[in-house]
Amino acid sequence: MKKIKILAMLFASLWLSSCEKYLDINQDPSNPQVAEGHVLLPPLLAGMMRGEAFDSRYIGQYIQNWHSSGGGNTWDRHGYVAGSDAAGEKWRQHYFALGQNIVLAIRDGQEKGKWDYSGVAKAIQAWSWQSTTDYHGEMILKQMFEPNRYVFDFDKQEDVYAEVVRGCNDALTDLARTDGIVSMISLARGDLVYKGDRTKWIKFVYGILARNANHLSNKSTYNPDKVIEYVDKSLASNADNFNVPHTGTSTADGNFFGPTRNNMGSYRQSAYMVSLLNGTVFKDVKDPRLALMLTPSVDGTYRGVNTTFGDPNSGTAATRIATLWNTVPGVATTALDGRYIFSDKADYPLMTYFELQFIKAEALFKKGDKAKALEAYKNGIIAHLAYAKATAKEQTDYLASAAVVDVDADLKLSDIMLQKYIALWGHGCLETWVDMRRYNYSNEVYTGFTLPIGTQLSADNGGKPAQRVRPRYNSEYVWNRNSLDIIGGNNFDYHTYELWFTKK
Incomplete structure (x- = not known):
C-alpha cells in the first residue's frame, strides 16, 4: 500500500508539473492573456456608441426630440422606471464596458511605449467621465476599481469635472510623444474612427475640453476665451467628426438607430x-x-x-x-x-x-x-x-x-x-x-418649447422637470444603497435634483 501511495504522489506531481506548463497560456502566442491596445480599442469605441445611443432614446423624450407612440409614457413625463436598468446604459458603459478595459489599454501602451494607444485610451476615459457625470451627477471617482471593496462612496461633480481636465491633459501629453513605438500604421489596426491619425484624436480631446469649459456657463469662473481657444484647437471640419462606423449587415453590426435593429419602432x-x-x-x-x-x-x-x-x-x-x-x-x-x-x-x-x-x-x-x-x-x-x-x-x-x-x-x-x-x-x-x-428649459431660449406641467409630469417629480438620471439600478440600488442615501439617491424625486454644473 505504501508503494502505491508513493507512486500515486509521484504521478500527481509529474501531472501537475506538466499541466502547469501546458496551462500557462501566457506562453502560448495563440492565446494571449494580456490584451493589446489594437484588440481593446474596437470594443471601446463600440461601448462609447452603445452607452450614448441606448440612453438617448429616453433623454430624447425629455428634450422632445421624439416621443412614445403611446400616451402617458413615463419618460415623456420626465419620470423614470423604478427597479429597472432603463436609462442606465451610460453608467454601465463607464464602469463596465469601458472601465477596466481602458485601464488595460493605458497600461499596455505605457509599458510598451505605445503612447498613441495610451493617449487614445485616456481621451476616451475623459470623454466618458464628462458625458456620464453630465448625465448622472455625482459619481464614484476616487474609489473606482479599488480592490477588496464592496461598497463605494460617491464624489462631487466638481471633482469629476476636474478629473476630465486632468485626463485630457494626460491624453494630450501622450498623443504628442513620438518616442517609443508610436506608429500610425499600428494605431490604425484598432482605430476604426480616425484610422490612426493622432492629430484628429488631439482635436477630439480639445473638443472634450471645450464642452467641459462651456458647460460651466452659469458659474462665475466661466471663461469664454478658454472655450473659444479649445474650439479653435478642436475639429476643423466635418472631416474631423468622431463617427463610429457600422457595417449594417445584421443586428450585430447595424446602427442602433437603424430599421433592422428596430430600437426606435415605438x-x-x-x-x-x-x-x-x-x-x-x-x-x-x-x-x-x-x-x-x-x-x-x-x-x-x-x-x-x-x-x-x-x-x-x-x-x-x-x-x-x-x-x-x-x-x-x-x-x-x-x-x-x-x-x-x-x-x-x-x-x-x-x-x-x-x-x-x-x-x-x-x-x-x-x-x-x-x-x-x-x-x-x-x-x-x-x-x-x-x-x-x-x-x-x-x-x-x-x-x-x-x-x-x-x-x-x-x-x-x-x-x-x-x-x-x-x-x-x-x-x-x-x-x-x-x-x-x-438654461432651465427656457422657452425664451428654445422658442416654442413647452415642458409638461401639473399632472402631465410624473407623480414622483413634485412638479419639477428632470435634471439628472438615477444611477444604474443593478449596480447602485442593489448593493450600494447606503452610499446613495448620503446624496439623496433613494428619494423618489432624486432625478429632479439640480446638478452642480447648472448652479450659479
Whole structure:
C-alpha cells in the first residue's frame, strides 16, 4: 500500500508539473492573456456608441426630440422606471464596458511605449467621465476599481469635472510623444474612427475640453476665451467628426438607430422638432432638412407627437404620424426608408464640427463679440446642412432666408441654441439636455418649447422637470444603497435634483 501511495504522489506531481506548463497560456502566442491596445480599442469605441445611443432614446423624450407612440409614457413625463436598468446604459458603459478595459489599454501602451494607444485610451476615459457625470451627477471617482471593496462612496461633480481636465491633459501629453513605438500604421489596426491619425484624436480631446469649459456657463469662473481657444484647437471640419462606423449587415453590426435593429419602432418624431423645420418657428421658412431628417405621414404631411399625448392618429392610416423611419412614398409598405442617421449603415457621431461651432458662437455671444459669434453660428449651420446632405442650392437659399440672421446686431442667443438643437437632433441628445438644463428649459431660449406641467409630469417629480438620471439600478440600488442615501439617491424625486454644473 505504501508503494502505491508513493507512486500515486509521484504521478500527481509529474501531472501537475506538466499541466502547469501546458496551462500557462501566457506562453502560448495563440492565446494571449494580456490584451493589446489594437484588440481593446474596437470594443471601446463600440461601448462609447452603445452607452450614448441606448440612453438617448429616453433623454430624447425629455428634450422632445421624439416621443412614445403611446400616451402617458413615463419618460415623456420626465419620470423614470423604478427597479429597472432603463436609462442606465451610460453608467454601465463607464464602469463596465469601458472601465477596466481602458485601464488595460493605458497600461499596455505605457509599458510598451505605445503612447498613441495610451493617449487614445485616456481621451476616451475623459470623454466618458464628462458625458456620464453630465448625465448622472455625482459619481464614484476616487474609489473606482479599488480592490477588496464592496461598497463605494460617491464624489462631487466638481471633482469629476476636474478629473476630465486632468485626463485630457494626460491624453494630450501622450498623443504628442513620438518616442517609443508610436506608429500610425499600428494605431490604425484598432482605430476604426480616425484610422490612426493622432492629430484628429488631439482635436477630439480639445473638443472634450471645450464642452467641459462651456458647460460651466452659469458659474462665475466661466471663461469664454478658454472655450473659444479649445474650439479653435478642436475639429476643423466635418472631416474631423468622431463617427463610429457600422457595417449594417445584421443586428450585430447595424446602427442602433437603424430599421433592422428596430430600437426606435415605438417612437415618433416630436411636434416641436417639426415646428422648427416646417416654418412655424422660423418665419414661414421651410427648412430643406425637413425632408432630409424627418419623415412624412402617408398623406405627405409632416406631423409630430406632442409630449405625453402619444400618437393621436395611430388608427388612421391616411394621417398617421410618421415613425423615425417610414415607408418611402410610392413604395411597398414593407420598404423601410432609413433616412438621415436612421439607416442600418449610418455612422454614429459622438462629436461634430458643427456642434463645436455652435459652442464657439455661444461663447463669443456671451463675451459680447457678436460679429464673430455670427460667423461661428453660420459655420455651424453650413456644416450641418452639408452633413444632412442638403444640395448646394438648398444651402444657399436657406442661408439667404429669414430663418438665418444676417446682421450681427440682430443675433440672439435663441438663434444659436435653436440651430444647435436642430443640428444635434437624434444623435446629440445628451449634449442638448446639458444645454436645456443650463438654461432651465427656457422657452425664451428654445422658442416654442413647452415642458409638461401639473399632472402631465410624473407623480414622483413634485412638479419639477428632470435634471439628472438615477444611477444604474443593478449596480447602485442593489448593493450600494447606503452610499446613495448620503446624496439623496433613494428619494423618489432624486432625478429632479439640480446638478452642480447648472448652479450659479
